[in-house]
Amino acid sequence: MKKVDIFFTINGVKKTVSAHPMKRLLDLLREELELTGTKEGCGEGECGACSVFVEGKLVNSCLIPSLQVQGCEVKTIEGVADGEQLHRVQESFLKEGGAQCGICTPGMIMAAIALLEENSEPSYEEIQEGLAGNLCRCTGYTKIFTSVVKACQK
Amino acid sequence: MRAYLPAYDALTPDSLDHALELLDTHPEEYVPFAGGTDLMVLLDWGKLPRKKYLNIWNLSELKGIQEDESFISLGGLTTYTEIQASEVLQKEFPNLCQAARWSGAWAIQNRGTLGGNIANASPAADSSPALLSYGAELEIVSRSGVRRLPYSEFHTGYKEMRLEKNEIIRAILLPRSSVENCHHYYRKVGTRKAQAISKVCLAAFVKWEGNKIKECRIALGSVAPTVIRCPKSEEILTGKTLSRELKEEAKATLGQEISPIDDVRSTKDYRLEIAVNIFDEFLDELGGCKEG
């Protein structure tokens, strides 16, 4: 099967990329656009390392074929900071020890932003549930919870 | 990513009619593709059948939650996130909202659809027992028209179902009734608290008339080749007043109605006992309503 042209907006910039319609959004971002901040951890929607926003909603980019982002707005970790100014969630992860090895961090930050957009002051249990799709093997989640709580206070 | 991409094709139809036409004229070629949360996993592992996929994700005809006097109608593409957010579902069909809440995590809930979950036909599907507990019906469309089918008759065997290659699940219909005197129960026992596949899942619905059980539906996931209703257990409870003896009889019957297996996630023995135990919890809750 031939490639098709995918038109979409990535981190605010309109792009057209030629890709196989079933190519994973994850691979489209990493290979065609060199946006390597989005990571692959499991390839089955289990770990959340590939989390991005499509049309403002948190999704696993390993589970989305390119064809499905036709005409969509996609936002990745690279589009989160405002130039040099980190997003408050990024600031908080940096300061509170929310990132250790860093491989889950981009996806975790996307999930945390999604959580805070939905609920500006989540309880401990709501944070636990809201981030449950993002696996972290380093932190035991404790410092991630703190990072989210502190980000709310900013 | 293990799939050989050139072996696949995908396109986006312009409308539901277009999709149905393609399915009808090329029945072995095209397969509908919704939120992708199941099919993309197969693709990743190189196990997705080599077909042409019809991206139906954007078809507005398959979206939205509508209500009339008799039914709540959920478009086949209704996501788990939309289900949880629906006030009418929270009020009248809480089992379904619970199921949606414990299907994967947020990112999955934003993409996973009810119609997709049904057509994927996993015996471990979280939403299916909830739908069965409410006596849901399916509205299935093809080029030749629309047909309705009780959901309880849809799954016929492991990954087998009454859905022709030229058909799409247009909507899931939940029959409404008064919310008074109802008891809802949903419990998923998964491999962990969240982001889990169920080892046993039980959804039940009871309507009281005085202190008698007027209506009762009990459904289970992960205990048979398909999600199942438990008609014998339902029959034992229906029209009766809850008593200790009745509970024991119902539990014994339920144990006979299921046929779980050993797999990588759990064991047959465990599933058998847990299914009965959470059924017991449901019966205890029922008793709490009427005895205490």
Next chain:
Amino acid sequence: MRWIGKDVPRKEGKDKVTGASRYIDDITFPDMLYGVTVRSETSRGILQRTVFEEGIPWEEFTQVTCKDIPGNNYVALIETDQPYLADGKINHPLEAVLLLAHPDKYLLQEARRKVSLEVDPLPPVYDIEESLNQKEIVWGKDNVFKEYLLEKGDIDQVWEKADHIIEGEYKTGAQEQLYIETNGIVAVANPEEGVTVWGSLQCPYYVHKALMALFDLPADKIRVIQTTTGGGFGGKEEYPSMIAGHAALLAWKSGKPVKLIYDRLEDLAATTKRHPSLTRHKMALSSEGKILGMEIDFVLDGGAYATLSSVVLSRGTIHAAGPYLCENVRVRARVVATNTPPHGAFRGFGAPQSIFALERHLDKAALQLNLSKEELRRRNFIQEGQLTATGQVINEKVSLADLMTKAMEKSDFQKKKEQFHSENKKNKYIKRGIGLSSFFHGAGFTGSGEAYLESMLGMEATKEGKIRILSASTEIGQGTNTIFSQIAAEALGIEYDLIEISVPDTALVPNSGPTVASRTCMIVGKLVESAAIQVKEILRQSGFLASTYSSSEFSKACQSYLDKFSQLRVFSKYKQPTNIKWDDQTYRGDAYGAYAWAVYVAEIKIDLRTYETTVEDFVALQEVGKVIHPTLAAGQIEGGVAQGIGYGLYEKVVWDKGQMINNQMTNYIMPTSADIGKIRVFFEEAPYAHGPAGAKGIGELPLDGVAPAISSAIENAIGLDIPEIPVTPETLHEYWVSRKVNS
């Protein structure tokens, strides 16, 4: 102190929160090929033929078999038994047989499916019992990779004096490290320039040594560069040598750069796990609850090849008798071969297995002696000046009794215990319990290991007036870059931001040893401190640096020095403190330079309808010497506790014919954020004379004590003493049912 003990920003933190960090899969080269590994399905047999199906343009593929190896076909580590590519004999499922490379990664996957291996099967052994019983001899003369006998006093004479003799048998399962970044390497290799690999790895010089042997090339023709590494936990200690070899062989043959990244299925099925174990305890106690003797038979399942198993066994053996005073000890330890992929390094390295057995056994003894679990331990804690099982005199100011008291307070142990006891009586299905463990973990290589390693670390001034640390110790999330910078800044008396860390690149940095064994802070951190002192001394003696100075004056002094001498670079080499003595022959002496000490308390809830256990509160209290960075240190403990909760409750490797069959993240169950309750971490600080600013090691410690504390709490909740982990709901159900049947 200005930097030590402060929560400075993680050195590479900004790149991690913005997604700018480059991990191995983020790196590509022009004209690069992708590589895959074709593996055996059979667990043991003789390879007869490799069949290439039609429909694939095979001529386009680079193919490598054992015949293409320019040097030695073994992974150089300790033994030479493990081939890079099977040479006729298959010893485990997923053993690498053939390598393929192609520019199209999708076609490459298709090609891998179209190769099949014809193998004449041989009878395999799959578990410890089968291997010990020599059902088949699958390795060496007797299936035993390594055996140790550790003896203190005279165990044979204690039994008749004992008031109580208590026996028990304990099992632990395999555990996957489950770093979220899978393994991967990119290689460039040709006869002119030699071999260069980039990769996700913990130990650049392990890979360096292995590639020298594989290619039969001198040290200066091999270069290993660590890229940002997404977690290791031991899983990237020895296995990257295998992948690096494979990628380099493909690059060597094709003449092109080759990227070899494992997907999760392959990473889970083919790479190392924590060794399963079987431990038998026989303990003699006096009526007052003094441990008179311990006889311990400790066996690990090593898998098909020797790899690091002997060293894992060693740590497990030394920790087997725990932080308790006992005059008569015999530990017989063996690691045996089975036809499964080799087990390997994982945080804790043998100690979690032997400590689980001991702590569970102590609980069993406490119950039989009618003593509280706490009291039995208090009566036996080792103290300063007393001798461990290896005959090491404890010369640290340690008081496990104080740690126990504090842990009891922090967890409100007594009150909770009573409260749960009364609540459990009222509630038919929900049962709560509280349990504890006390343990120690030696920092650094065992015995003479550090002396053999002779680790070396460099430090240099840059022309920008900064100080750069040259070390092969890798940042894998635990904070190496940050704590090294703190230690250097403190010792130099300058700003934290003036410290840089060189990329761990064997062409640029000396061998500071592997990033393992809780040694990076204590051993290599000390080298950072002593290198910094040398730099300061050189600058002072040169006259460029006054006795007091600001950071900018320091930078100027460096620049002036470089202007005059063109280079300021020092090296510091590990010197064994003179009081550390170890005898490899008798297995006696100072096993470790220092120990971290801990008491952990787990509070759990069991739902007897589903047999699910949830950890609701966890208190982790430890003495680790000086804490360099409180947030990072707490993060290490919290992460270790979560991994320990996984080890104790969730993480079960399901085996079939020597192969992991739940090799998906969906089916290998690590805890999510919803599964982890409150983890409360507390540090006690007793500075260690030979650690930087008094620090000891902490990385592995938490894995040792979590699972036994949880099992202890389960026993407290429902009176069921389960001698194995993980205690999955299915396992708990099985024990619960069999107790009902028996009673």
